[in-house]
Amino acid sequence: QAGLTQPPSVSRGLGQIATLTCTGDSNSVGYQGATWLQQYQGQPPKLLSYRSNNRPSGISERLSASRSGNTASLTITGLQPEDEADYYCSAWDSSLSGWVFGGGTKLTVL
Amino acid sequence: QEQLVESGGGVVQPGRSLRLSCAGSGITLSHHGMHWVRQAPGKGLEWVAGLSHNGRDTWYAGSVKGRFTISRDSSKNTLYLQMNSLTTDDTAVYYCAKETESFDIWGQGTMVTVSS
Numbered sequence: 001q002a003g004l005t006q007p008p009s010v011s012r013g014l015g016q017i018a019t020l021t022c023t024g025d026s027n028s029v030g031y032q033g034a035t036w037l038q039q040y041q042g043q044p045p046k047l048l049s050y051r052s053n054n055r056p057s058g059i060s061e062r063l064s065a066s067r068s069g070n071t072a073s074l075t076i077t078g079l080q081p082e083d084e085a086d087y088y089c090s091a092w093d094s095s096l097s098g099w100v101f102g103g104g105t106k107l108t109v110l
Numbered sequence: 111q112e113q114l115v116e117s118g119g120g121v122v123q124p125g126r127s128l129r130l131s132c133a134g135s136g137i138t139l140s141h142h143g144m145h146w147v148r149q150a151p152g153k154g155l156e157w158v159a160g161l162s163h164n165g166r167d168t169w170y171a172g173s174v175k176g177r178f179t180i181s182r183d184s185s186k187n188t189l190y191l192q193m194n195s196l197t198t199d200d201t202a203v204y205y206c207a208k209e210t211e212s213f214d215i216w217g218q219g220t221m222v223t224v225s226s
Contacts, residue, residue, distance in 0.1 A: 035212040037155070044205055044219055045147075045155065050212035088155050090213070098169050099145070099157035 004028060004089050004102035011108040016079050020105050022072040022089030028100055034072035035090045036065055039104075045088065049074065076107075084109045112136045112215050114206050119220030124197055132189040132206030132217055140165065140184040143209035146191045148202035149219075158204070159191065173199070196224045 005023040012018040022034050033052030037045040049055050049065035052072050062077045072091075076083055089102040114137065118130040130146070132139075146158040159180040160169045168180055179192040189206055201224045208215040 037213065039155075044216035045213070046216070047212060047214045050214075054211065056211075056214060086154075090155070090157070096172075098171055099160065101147075101155045101157060104154040 003100045004034070004091060006087075006089060006102035006105045008103065009106045009108065011110055012079055013110045014079055014081070018076045018079055018083070018107055020074045020076075020087050020089075020107065022074075022091075022102050023070060024072075024091055024093075024100070025070050027095040028070075028091040028093040029067065029072050029089075030070040031094050032092050033067050034065070036072075036074045037088045037090065039086045039088065041086075048087075079109045081109055083107060112208070114208065114215055114217035116204065116206055116217045116220040119204065119222045121223045121225060122196055123226055124224055126196055127192070127194045128196060128222060130191040130193065130204055130206075130220060130222070132191075134187045134189075134208075137187075137208060137215065139182055139187050139189055139208070144180075144182065144189045145207045145209055145213065146178075146180060146189075146204055147207055147213070147216075148200075148204045148222075150199075150202040153202075156202075160209070161189070193222070196222075198224050200224050 036049040039045040052067035088104045093100045113135040115133045145160040161180045177195045181190045203219040205219045206217045207213040
């Protein structure tokens with residue numbers, strides 16, 4: 001089953017900006033946008049953003065999501081130690097009639 | 111407070127069956143799309159199956175189609191995943207997730223280990 005492509009790891013310094021990317025195709029990210037999830041070790045995922053740029057209540061304004069064509073991005077500004085986690089993107093794939101996930105990006109805050 | 115609680119995981123031999131449950135608290139499951147997502151040890155998330163809010167539509171990942179069945183008992187406010195013909199590749203933590211706009215509420219997960 002086709003999935004989404006995410007870089008395995010991203011490292012940035014404290015207070016800096018990190019942009020995580022997620023690439024699909026016209027049937028997935030390009031179709032209805034992407035969902036972003038954050039996961040700490042041993043914990044269930046937490047929804048950060050849906051349909052590329054909608055942020056649920058309670059999610060920090062330091063996080064913003066966007067989409068350009070078949071690539072979705074999650075930008076985190078003013079990086080804090082608590083931002084260090086695994087980040088997953090997901091999208092509905094209309095050609096598969098199912099959801100697909102990216103392999104995840106491990107964000108390290110230096 | 112909206113909460114999902116999974117149960118039913120355990121150790122099972124290859125080829126055997128297992129049924130997982132996901133009970134809703136503070137959530138009426140029949141009002142929402144519901145999904146099962148799994149995560150193998152040390153690996154990423156994999157969507158397994160989904161059920162539409164009205165219960166009419168189901169969707170499955172290719173890796174489980176024909177072996178797994180998602181269903182719901184509205185009277186018990188519980189979601190199920192019937193897993194048959196299990197293989198070692200099915201070893202994972204299984205999460206249920208509510209879909210309003212997306213996967214907005216997750217349970218804590220239940221571990222399934224397929225091993226002889």
